[in-house]
Amino acid sequence: MMDSDGVSWLRGPILGKGAFGSVFLATSRNPKSRFFPPTMAVKSAEFSASASLQKEKEILNNLLGCPHVVQCFGDETTFGRNGEMVYNVLLEYASGGTLADSIKKSNVVGLPEHEVRLYTRCILEGLCHVHDCDYVHCDLKPDNVLLVPNKSGAGFVAKIGDFGLAKRGRQSKKHKFLSDYLRGTTMYLAPETVIDHVQELPSDVWSLGCVVLEMLTGQKPWNSLNQKLNSKQVLNLISDDKSLPEIPSGVSREARDFLKGCLVRKPWMRLTTEMLLYHPFVEGLDDQAFEVAEDEISEESSSSYEADSEFSSDCCYSSFRSEEEADYTVEDDDGLFQASSSPKMHRPSVIAIPADA
Incomplete structure (x- = not known):
């Protein structure tokens, strides 16, 4: 299960789920952090099936600097309850939906x-x-x-x-x-x-x-x-x-x-x-x-x-x-x-x- 927290963030409730992974609400462990906003969305997939998510992270890195492209705050590999490796990408949280x-x-x-x-x-x-x-x-x-x-x-x-x-x-x-x-x-x-x-x-x-x-x-x-x-x-x-x-x-x-x-x-x-x-x-x-x-x-x-x-x-x-x-x-x-x-x-x-x- 993808229930693990990150080094600097805590995994919250699930926001969406599909065949290739899930998206969760996430909060920064340090609300005053210079690197992470207080609230984020974390996109997660089992590491063995995360190639597309890693590709998306790479693309977002190459698109940094535009205020009208969703921001990426980094990625991290965590371990689930059963010991499985989970790849996570931290993204901007859109409170207005889509x-x-x-x-x-x-x-x-x-x-x-x-x-x-x-x-x-x-x-x-x-x-x-x-x-x-x-x-x-x-x-x-x-x-x-x-x-x-x-x-x-x-x-x-x-x-x-x-x-x-x-x-x-x-x-x-x-x-x-x-x-x-x-x-x-x-x-x-x-x-x-x-x-x-x-x-x-x-x-x-x-x-x-x-x-x-x-x-x-x-x-x-x-x-x-x-x-x-x-x-x-x-x-x-x-x-x-x-x-x-x-x-x-x-x-x-x-x-x-x-x-x-x-x-x-x-x-x-x-x-x-x-x-x-x-x-x-x-x-x-x-x-x-x-x-x-x-x-x-x-x-x-x-x-x-x-x-x-x-x-x-x-x-x-x-x-x-x-x-x-x-x-x-x-x-x-x-x-x-x-x-x-x-x-x-x-x-x-x-x-x-x-x-x-």
Whole structure:
């Protein structure tokens, strides 16, 4: 059992569990420590099955320095009650849960557009850093975006988490097509990923567009016609060169234009993350603007998270893969679809994302 404490931290209640490990709440033995915050999330796996978790730790080390990527505070090997070795990674604790939690609470209405703009700017800042460090996230979705209190404590900022499926970018053509598997989640896969098995920087931009669309509508990107599609139907739509996620007429002109810059079927025609940072939809939202705008939503957000703290405990690990899902990577709410003549699916390489109880 993974019940051991670390040298500088104490393991608390479990926050999520899957086929490859568990995530626990953790507290620092020294609340005034310069190296650890008082509360953390510890992601743990038996050492013999921790290769993917060690890979994620390495990636997070390479991504240090960005305020919109989840922070990693180190790793440690401990021993369980039965003497088994356990590998642990200490991560930032997101008391706001995930973006998916926030969208779900909107009851299929979507988030206010000023809130969407704030979170989109945060995600873009994080994604720019990820791409500058030569990584492709490969699984950007609301479940993998964490909401962390800002410095003023008045609201939340968004941070990208769960890098278990991330890969190096800018691979040569020789290596681009070696994999017979897809990384990611069906609803957010880019057309070139489904059709050609290519996942590079523009693929993350497509996924970002899907996330923004979901924030605005409260619905999955391909479910906007009031019908819930299964994985096979979604993959067929993504493969159809005439299909695009529907952008509702009720959003602002700036939001619509931003989405059109992301949701372009040809990857070379999509705007880059750097270009999107200067788009009117998010431009000018610096840290000071974050605090001012978040004051408008903090009262509603804070009361919502307090009232639904039990709900968040159960749901903020919704991207956590169960034992039934352990043989695949491509997934959505309707289950898993393994293609025969279409792309096959990849075994997951991440156990969970840190979030709050």
